[in-house]
Amino acid sequence: MKTVNLMIVGVGGQGSLLASKLLGTLLVDEGYDVKVSEVHGMSQRGGSVVTYVRFGDKVFSPVVAEGEADFIISFEKLEGARYVSRLKEGGKIICNTQQIDPMPVVIGAAEYPAEILESLLAKGIDIDAFDALSLAEEAGSSKAVNIVLMGRLAKYLQIPYEQWIDAIAKSVKPQFVEINKKAFDLGYNKE
Amino acid sequence: MKKLMIGNEALARGLYEAGVEVVSSYPGTPSTEITEFAAKYDEIKCEWAPNEKVACEVAFGASLRGVRSACAMKHVGLNVAADPLFTLSYTGVNGGLVVCVADDPAMHSSQNEQDSRHYAIAAKVPMLEPADSAEAKDFMKLAFDLSEQFDTPMLMRICTRIAHCQSIVELSEREEHPAGTYERNPKKFIMAPANAIARHPFVEERLQKLVDYAETAPINRVEKAESKMGIICAGACYQYVKEVFGDTVNVLKLGMVHPLPTKLIRDFAADLEEVYVIEELDGIIQQHCEHIGVKVKGKELFSPLGEYNQTTVAAAFGKKLPKAADQPALPVRPPVMCAGCPHRGLYYSLVKNKVTVLGDIGCYTLGMAAPLNALDSTLCMGASVSGLHGFNKAGGEESESKTVCVIGDSTFMHSGMTGLVNIAYNGTNSTVIILDNSITGMTGHQQNPTTGYNIKGDPAAKVDLETLCHAIGINRVRVVDPYDLAACDIAIKEELAAKEPSVIISRRPCALLKTVKALPPLKVDPEKCRSCKMCMKMGCPAISMKEGKAVIDHTLCVGCGVCTQLCKFDAIGGKEA
Numbered sequence: 052m053k054t055v056n057l058m059i060v061g062v063g064g065q066g067s068l069l070a071s072k073l074l075g076t077l078l079v080d081e082g083y084d085v086k087v088s089e090v091h092g093m094s095q096r097g098g099s100v101v102t103y104v105r106f107g108d109k110v111f112s113p114v115v116a117e118g119e120a121d122f123i124i125s126f127e128k129l130e131g132a133r134y135v136s137r138l139k140e141g142g143k144i145i146c147n148t149q150q151i152d153p154m155p156v157v158i159g160a161a162e163y164p165a166e167i168l169e170s171l172l173a174k175g176i177d178i179d180a181f182d183a184l185s186l187a188e189e190a191g192s193s194k195a196v197n198i199v200l201m202g203r204l205a206k207y208l209q210i211p212y213e214q215w216i217d218a219i220a221k222s223v224k225p226q227f228v229e230i231n232k233k234a235f236d237l238g239y240n241k242e
Numbered sequence: 243m244k245k246l247m248i249g250n251e252a253l254a255r256g257l258y259e260a261g262v263e264v265v266s267s268y269p270g271t272p273s274t275e276i277t278e279f280a281a282k283y284d285e286i287k288c289e290w291a292p293n294e295k296v297a298c299e300v301a302f303g304a305s306l307r308g309v310r311s312a313c314a315m316k317h318v319g320l321n322v323a324a325d326p327l328f329t330l331s332y333t334g335v336n337g338g339l340v341v342c343v344a345d346d347p348a349m350h351s352s353q354n355e356q357d358s359r360h361y362a363i364a365a366k367v368p369m370l371e372p373a374d375s376a377e378a379k380d381f382m383k384l385a386f387d388l389s390e391q392f393d394t395p396m397l398m399r400i401c402t403r404i405a406h407c408q409s410i411v412e413l414s415e416r417e418e419h420p421a422g423t424y425e426r427n428p429k430k431f432i433m434a435p436a437n438a439i440a441r442h443p444f445v446e447e448r449l450q451k452l453v454d455y456a457e458t459a460p461i462n463r464v465e466k467a468e469s470k471m472g473i474i475c476a477g478a479c480y481q482y483v484k485e486v487f488g489d490t491v492n493v494l495k496l497g498m499v500h501p502l503p504t505k506l507i508r509d510f511a512a513d514l515e516e517v518y519v520i521e522e523l524d525g526i527i528q529q530h531c532e533h534i535g536v537k538v539k540g541k542e543l544f545s546p547l548g549e550y551n552q553t554t555v556a557a558a559f560g561k562k563l564p565k566a567a568d569q570p571a572l573p574v575r576p577p578v579m580c581a582g583c584p585h586r587g588l589y590y591s592l593v594k595n596k597v598t599v600l601g602d603i604g605c606y607t608l609g610m611a612a613p614l615n616a617l618d619s620t621l622c623m624g625a626s627v628s629g630l631h632g633f634n635k636a637g638g639e640e641s642e643s644k645t646v647c648v649i650g651d652s653t654f655m656h657s658g659m660t661g662l663v664n665i666a667y668n669g670t671n672s673t674v675i676i677l678d679n680s681i682t683g684m685t686g687h688q689q690n691p692t693t694g695y696n697i698k699g700d701p702a703a704k705v706d707l708e709t710l711c712h713a714i715g716i717n718r719v720r721v722v723d724p725y726d727l728a729a730c731d732i733a734i735k736e737e738l739a740a741k742e743p744s745v746i747i748s749r750r751p752c753a754l755l756k757t758v759k760a761l762p763p764l765k766v767d768p769e770k771c772r773s774c775k776m777c778m779k780m781g782c783p784a785i786s787m788k789e790g791k792a793v794i795d796h797t798l799c800v801g802c803g804v805c806t807q808l809c810k811f812d813a814i815g816g817k818e819a
Contacts, residue, residue, distance in 0.1 A: 063577060075246045075408055085246060086374075087408040090350050091271060091686065096608065097783050098577030112485040113407035113478070116553035118564030129572060136569035153575035157786050158613045158778060161573035176567060193797060 054107035056115040057204075060134050061126030062151050063100045066197040069222065070124070071102045073201055077218035078106045081210060088113040097154075099130055122207065124200050127151050128180075132167045135176060144176065145203050147183035147196055179203065186237040192227075195234035202238025212239070247411045249404040252375035253314075253342060254279030255411065256382025257286060260338075261419035263309040266291045266300035268656065269685035270316030271351035272405035273344035277314050278688075281697045285416060290688055290697050293623070293656040294319035298326045298341060305339040305395075306431060308422030310386050314342035317358050318622065322657070324361065327395065329433050331365045332441045334393035334448075336422055338386035341367075342398045344405050347522045347549035351684075353603065353622065355547070357523035362397050362500035366445050368452050369397035369500040370461070373480040375409040381461065381497060386419075392448055392455075399499065401522065403478040403549065453501045461497025462506060465489070470515040474507065474527055474538070478549070479520045485552040486561065502530045511536045518543070522550055579608045581784035582753035582760070582800035584724045585677050588648075589616040590780040590804070591730035597646055597738070600633065602626035602658070604650040605683040605752075613781045617648075624649070624657030627674055631661065634670040642671040643738050646746075649674070652682035652690040655705065659714070665743050666715030673737045673744050674716075676707060677724075680751040687755065711745045718744035725750060727807045753800050761801025762816065766792045770813035777805040777814065 057074070059067045071087050078085045083106040090100065103115045117136050123144045125131030131146040138144065146168060155161035164170075168180050183203070187195040198219065205215050216232060223231050247255065253276045257265060265288045267277040281288035291297035297313040304311035315323060320343045327341060343361070346352040362369035370385055372378040378400065385396040429437050456462055472492035475483050480495050487493075494510045496502070507530075511517045519528040519540035528540035543558040544550065556563055579586055589609045592599055593616050601607055601617035602625065609616040619629060626647035634642045649658045654676050665672045682688040689695040694704035711719045718740055722733045730748070737744040751758050763784075766777075771791045778785060784798035785805060792813070794805075806814045 062575065064580075071408075079244065079246050079410065085408070085410065087246070088403060089248070089406050089408075090402070091275075091406055096577040096580060096605065096684075097575075099575040110409075111481040112552045113403050113409070113481060114551045116551045116564075118566035119552075129575070132570060133572055133575075136566045138567055140565050152786050153573055154578050154611065154781060154783065155573045155576075157783065158781065159775075159787070160612060164570070164572060167570075167572075170570070174567065 052107050054105055054110055056120045056139070057104040058115050058120045058123045058134055058137060059102040059104065060123060060130045061100060062130065063096055063098050065126040066194060067100055067102050067126065070197040070201055071104055073198070073218050073222040074104050076221050077210065077214060078104075080218065081214060083107060084110045086110045086113045099133060101134065122204060124204055126196060126200065128167055129153065129163065131178070132164070132171060135171060138176065142177065143207065144171075144178045145200060146178055146180040147200060148180050149182075149184050149196070181241060183238065186241065187234050190234035190237055191230040192234075195231055198231045198234040199238035202235035203241065205235070205239050243413045244410050245413060246408045247375045248275060248406055248408050249372070249375050249378045249400055250275035250406070251279045252378035252411050253382050253398065253400070254283070255413065256379040257312055258283045259379070259414050259416050260383045260386045261310055261417050262286055262312055262386070263421070264301065264304035264311040265289070265313065266297040267314040268292070268294045268297050268319055269682055269688040270319045270344070271685055272346055272402045273314045273316045273319070273342060274685045274688065275405070276342055277697070288697050290690060292691055294323040295325060298323035298330075301339055301341070302326055302330055305335045305337045307336070307424050309337040310339075310419050311337060312340045312342060315344070316352065317343055317345045317356050318352065318354065319343070320358055320361055322623070324365075327361065327367065328365045330395045331367050331445055332433055332438055333431050334444075335389055335395060336424070337419070338389035339395045340382065340385045340389060340398050341395060342400070345399060345401045345523070347401055350402050353620065355523060357526065358397070358399050359499055359524070359526050362399075363526070366449050367395055367397050367500070368392070368498060369399050370497055371399045371477045371499045372404060372497070373477050373495070374404065375407070375411045377497065378404065379411050384461065392452060394448055397500075399477070401478055401549070449501055453504065456498050456501055456503040457506050459498055462503055463495050463497070464510055465493040465495065467492050472510060472514040472517045473520055474510070474517065474531070475520045476527070479522060482550055482552045482555045483520055486555045486559070496527070499527070502527060504534050507531060507534065507536055511538070520544060520550070520555060576611055577608060578611065578781065578783050579605065580753055581782055581798040582802040584679050584748070584750035584753065585609060586724070586780050586782065587727055587804045588675065588677065588722075588724040588730050588748040589614050591727055591734055592616055592646065594731065595734050597644055597734065598641070600626040600629045600645070600647040602647070602649040602653050604653050606648055606650055606677050609648070611781070613779055623653055624661055627658045627661030628664060630672045630674065631665045631668065631670050634672050639671075646673045646675050646734070646738070648677055650683065651676060651678040651680065651692040651707070652688075654707075655691050659710070662711065662716065662745070663714050669743075671741055671743055673746065675746045675748055678707060678747050678749040681755060683752050687752070707747055716743055716745050718742060719747065720744070721747045721749050723750055724748045725802050725804055727804065753802070761803075763796040763799035764794050764801055764803070764806060764814050764816055766794055767813045767815060770811050772811050772813070774810070776808050776810060780804060780808065
């Protein structure tokens with residue numbers, strides 16, 4: 052099997068570590084070789100963060116390079132656009148439509164690019180964009196955006212639904228399993 | 243049992259399985275989790291030391307007593323621990339001893355890109371370098387065996403892409419290594435000149451024996467292929483090489499990066515037409531190859547800057563790269579001080595007073611960024627305090643009256659105290675500001691000697707900063723709440739004007755601490771907001787302008803109230819209307 056390359060991108064503090072934990076648990080249980088590369092430390096503090104997840108028969112490099120990502124799962128619009136050059140030809144960006152202004156925009160030194168996703172779509176980039184934050188709030192917590200996006204990703208990967216649900220149960224504290232299952236379903240079943 | 247682990251967790255597992263009993267470290271990205279994970283094993287006595295030198299010396303003491311011990315640090319931490327390391331090389335060990343050092347190519351969270359392999363060479367200490375988590379665990383166990391077999395401290399080098407990359411590890415049981423007996427051995431352990439002179443030949447002989455070991459060590463492995471091309475590599479670079487070339491070229495994968503083998507490399511290269519060395523940072527393996535007369539190419543094709551990946555390797559060999567979409571130019575998203583960060587109010591007051599600020603290493607280094615632009619320098623741990631003294635020695639009264647330094651509580655414990663002793667002793671009227679947020683913040687909330695808790699979260703002795711500063715000889719020590727802008731302003735003005743050295747302790751716990759309860763989010767009254775952007779001047783990520791009016795993101799705001807104090811029109815309130 053050819054190695055599948057995923058990137059999880061967003062703003063430090065948005066919960067990408069839980070998403071990568073869930074994926075790691077799921078993919079190991081499915082019997083794949085897996086590598087998950089995270090960056091801790093300074094970039095966590097509201098900066099742009101990226102996690103690489105690669106799985107297949109045998110995975111060597113821990114990172115996803117230019118033109119290699121099958122899926123980029125983005126927690127925020129600008130961050131989805133930031134890594135578009137990593138996308139494989141025919142790859143897909145799954146993007147939460149939330150906008151979080153970076154500091155240069157906040158202080159007026161730069162502008163948040165208008166219609167950034169639309170301009171990428173116009174260039175033929177395959178983007179599945181939707182308001183994951185509202186779905187997360189519907190599930191019971193704004194923090195469940197990560198799991199809504201995982202639910203959406205599950206639609207495109209050939210891994211049975213039940214395995215995802217098992218992995219959620221293993222990855223989150225017992226009291227949060229129900230909220231996260233609901234969040235996953237909302238992402239998975241969205242039209 | 244198989245488990246997905248980051249390299250640092252695997253190293254900790256290796257410590258556990260190797261029967262290690264004592265681990266002492268100072269946090270530093272990307273090494274911190276080694277010790278955090280080790281602390282989860284009850285069998286290992288773990289601690290956060292005040293700095294890396296102390297940590298390394300604690301490991302030495304435990305080894306002297308006869309138990310297996312370790313310390314862990316980031317690359318620049320090894321600069322601090324270099325003093326004990328170099329002479330540990332002479333004493334050797336009693337119980338096995340491993341110094342873990344994490345390099346940070348690309349400087350994801352560091353102030354420089356130094357290559358720790360130079361330390362292994364300079365200290366004549368063997369160094370292992372794993373290429374994934376499974377190797378991290380296995381190499382750690384091997385390192386303790388080698389440490390005891392060759393009577394040497396060992397260096398375990400990792401880089402960010404090993405430290406923070408999860409891959410699959412097969413777990414084993416712990417093998418206990420009961421404490422050996424301690425017998426006094428002055429010739430081995432008292433490194434005064436007479437003994438050290440007698441000990442140096444041992445170090446040189448040991449190095450030769452380690453070269454012999456490296457020639458046939460199973461961790462230095464040749465992967466044969468039907469090709470006239472060969473690549474020598476170690477660590478993460480091995481993964482990039484395999485990703486690009488698979489089994490199509492010969493690979494010499496080095497697990498031991500110091501000392502390097504001679505015969506093994508010559509034999510590997512003998513039948514090959516082209517041999518390449520692929521190594522991040524400096525061309526150390528390449529220089530060795532050239533030194534032993536093996537013709538290789540390396541840094542002719544690869545940069546000494548940053549980290550590599552599969553594309554770096556593929557491009558260097560002219561391989562076809564995957565087609566990539568054009569990357570639009572976008573505003574950057576640098577890391578920022580969090581909403582409610584206690585450092586922000588203090589920084590705002592410094593900027594308002596147009597003060598020159600010598601900075602240090604920690605979250606508060608982020609005060610360098612716009613809109614605050616609060617810092618003038620950042621060098622290394624503790625340098626703000628000693629640097630301020632030098633700045634004021636050189637600049638005299640004129641600089642003493644408008645220059646301060648800022649240093650966090652943990653960094654002050656690490657190496658700021660000694661600088662403060664120097665200020666008191668050698669007399670400059672310097673103003674030192676300790677940003678006491680009751681935690682080691684940047685590395686992810688580790689306890690330190692000022693917090694009153696140890697690595698396990700149990701109560702511990704707590705350094706009283708005020709008493710400490712007084713004892714050092716500073717008479718003027720005052721505490722301010724950085725959320726109180728007026729108090730900060732007065733403290734800064736008064737202490738800069740004082741004709742003696744002073745310390746301002748800016749004290750408020752990190753807003754991200756679980757023990758800190760956030761206040762209800764603040765709200766801007768759009769009727770009262772005059773769009774003056776005064777509240778934007780301190781760079782809070784929760785505040786932005788929407789349709790000409792300031793708005794506060796309720797998911798980020800912790801109700802610190804600093805913006806309320808900045809608003810001249812009383813537009814920012816605590817209670818939602």
